[in-house]
Amino acid sequence: MTDREISAAQLKIKEWYARYGRDNLPWRMTDDPYHIYLSEVMLQQTQVKTVLERYYFPFLKKFPTLKALGDAPLDEVLKMWEGLGYYNRARNLHKTAQTLIGQAQGAAPTLPTEIDELIKLPGIGKNTAHAVAAFAFKQPVPVMEANVKRILCRLFLLKSPNDKHLWEYAYRLVDKNNPFDYNQAMMDIGATICLPKKPECGECPLEEICNGKKDPEHYPVKKSRKVPVREQNIQLHIYDDKLSLTQRTGKFLHRLWGFESVEMPQCATRHIGMVTHTYTHFKLVCNVFAYYETEPEQEHYFSVSEIKKLAISKVDEKIIKLYLHTISGE
DNA sequence: AACCCGTGGAT
């Protein structure tokens, strides 16, 4: 594209954004870098609707500042993240807040304004660093996430480009006079018009210059993924109407409370049902067994109301639900 | 570079 064509496209984008942009997103209406940073992390691989309706406001109410976040116990942060998934994000958020508190030496902690400093912080990759720089600090840099990626693939007929290539296109197109509006507009166009399936090219401000408008769904090529099934036996240790839960230590669902799997359930257990849960890379099928103990054999036992205070993953929530359903039918 | 890491919206 020539410079003239790029300028024309930027003008179209700007005009479209003024009329159709999503102007009610709270992280667009604040200047607080911490709020913008939090939204960017929450929105990683997560839809706007989920963050907006269930997580953004409660989290900020509980942790209004970087200082409040870093000073809080990690388990409280995880509890506010419960159900949002990719829990490493919560851990890295907490770690980053603590790092910045340390660097502030008693003053109020602040986020760095430069991309090369932002990207050193855990949980901030190239895109999030660019997003914070553009949205919180008005720097003339592009973002390059799922929406922008799809638009670029269609504009320039890219089937499976690498990120380096995509960043080159993104830098060429960004409106350096209006990086905030430009980037927000690109994400809105991707989220509302340039959809993965059945994009509405007739409504798109970039239709004239788009090379992929004839067969947009061919760009980019979608990769199929197969989801292997894993079977597990879950043995509930029950003592005095309380359940034994442990805090996970591995990479998967790290630090969340839940039930451990066993090779073989002990004798004197009762099969109370099955629970399935589909993750991105595998499907879990759990056979759940109840084991009633006459004296405590595990470390921690929790009543139902005590469990509600712990951060628990969705599959363990399903197991608890099955257990409650079982005992209510007795 | 390929794989791991969660959950739910949308169709």
Place this chain on the structure above:
DNA sequence: TATCCAAGGGT
């Protein structure tokens, strides 16, 4: 119901 995939990052 099954499938895709979302404001990605870490390893």
